[in-house]
Amino acid sequence: MSTLTTGAGRPVITAWSAVSSYGIGRAAFAEGLREQRRTVADLGPEHGETPDGTGCVVPGFDIREVLGKKGTRSMDRVTGLTVTAVGALLDDGDRNRAVGTGEGAAFALGTTTGSAQSMMDFTRDSLTGEQPFFVDPARFPNTVMNCAAGQSAIWYQLKGPNATIAGGRTAGLHALNYSRRLLGSGRARTVLCGAAEEFSQARAWLERRSGDEGDASPGAPLGEGCAMLLVEPHDPDDAAQPVLAELVAVELGVVLDKDTRPALVSCLRSALRRAGVEADEVVAVARSGAPGREGRGEADAVAEVFGEGGPADLTPSGLIGDTGAAAAAFQAAALLSYAADRPEAAAVRIGVITSVDRTGTVGCALLGLR
Known part of the structure; x- marks a missing residue:
């Protein structure tokens, strides 16, 4: 058994939540893992034509139904997943919202490219429209890698540093390391740290074309979601701090x-x-x-x-x-x-x-x- 002890100032995780193919929230994710339930399923027409027609997607996820109609007309899927995951964490206890928002509340989000689907759709519209500038300007922010992090900060009043870190599958680790540095340098009081990825037709085809040709051991079906951690310095004088x-x-x-x-x-x-x-x-x-x-x-x-x-x-x-x-x-x-x-x-x-x-x-x- 490890002899490690939690010391003052060391980063600790005090809350977490997830939006996954098990559903929305920490409880749904934990229950799915506990049951070892696989989530791959046939995809509906709303996901477009994909290489194999299957995936692990968040069940019934509709941005406007989950987040409401205000401010979501042009929101893309990866942004919707991120905003939903942040909200699920902040709503899971009064303390989370008290310490995880406002001044000094930073946000660090790992990604690959943001939304490949949004980038491709916007580019396609500029090429197929009557004029290159006949595009929906409200959808342009979705093509920027840090759109999901920026929208989350606006949505929940996260007024500390805001960073999007691209790193593929290692992006979540880069975000954790960045969070540690923010806290260690005193530039943030708390950090909402996580990573997000959407399932989309564009991503499915990019992954198919980017894999090793002739590899006889294909990976898992594509999934999606966002997991968020609340990271803060350990305070031994705060009896209410739930160190996980x-x-x-x-x-x-x-x-x-x-x-x-x-x-x-x-x-x-x-x-x-x-x-x-x-x-x-x-x-x-x-x-x-x-x-x-x-x-x-x-x-x-x-x-x-x-x-x-x-x-x-x-x-x-x-x-x-x-x-x-x-x-x-x-x-x-x-x-x-x-x-x-x-x-x-x-x-x-x-x-x-x-x-x-x-x-x-x-x-x-x-x-x-x-």
């Missing part, structure tokens, strides 16, 4: 030789060494479950560092699909759900997130689970 996990370490790296395994092994061992944690103290690992050789390298790296049959495998991609940029945030949510289902008084258990992306980025995070 401590952000023990975040380590990021790059692949130089097209082999994911050694790069991730180096990240994991560096993170463990910096944190003073032994590999056998880790109780659970949540991998990104990336498709192709990157995913195989990730699995090999985890086995090399922690041994076969070691920590519990909480990789959620087989259940909620390949959620792209949102993967690491969902992995954090999976670890938090795991800890909540297994309360142990006065114990800190180490959970690990690993992430790899075909662009050559790798990373990991260590959470001290309460």
Whole structure:
């Protein structure tokens, strides 16, 4: 059992929520994981023509029904998912809204490109219209990568720093690291940290064309959603602060030789060494479950560092699909759900997130689970 103790000023996660193919909210996500329920389903015509006609999408998600008609006429899907996830977190307890909004409340969102569908649709309209400028100007903000973060800040009065960080499947880890730096430098009082990805026709075809040709081990069906964490410095004098996990370490790296395994092994061992944690103290690992050789390298790296049959495998991609940029945030949510289902008084258990992306980025995070 780890001897880690939560100290003053260390970043801690005090709340979380998710919008996933299990539905809206923390309870729906935790229940789906608990039941190990797979969510892949045939898609309706509203999702357009996709390579295989299946996916893991948020059931019945309609932006105007969920968020209301005001301010949502031109809102795209990834923005709607993000705004909904932020609202679900802030509404899950009076304390969350009190500390997570207003002055000093920062927002850090991981993404791949924002909305590929919005970019393609807007570009298509400029090419097929009678004139290139015959486009809907209200939809132009959706083509900008930081649209979802900006809309969330406006919607909920998040007046601290606002950042969108592109990083593919590692984006959630970059957002966590950025959140840690914001808090450590005193530039934010709290940070709403997460990552988002939408399911769309454009993304489905981009993923199909970007995969390894001839790879006999395709990844999970595409998924979507947004997971959000409330991150703040630990305050031992605040008895009302609900510490769910401590952000023990975040380590990021790059692949130089097209082999994911050694790069991730180096990240994991560096993170463990910096944190003073032994590999056998880790109780659970949540991998990104990336498709192709990157995913195989990730699995090999985890086995090399922690041994076969070691920590519990909480990789959620087989259940909620390949959620792209949102993967690491969902992995954090999976670890938090795991800890909540297994309360142990006065114990800190180490959970690990690993992430790899075909662009050559790798990373990991260590959470001290309460």
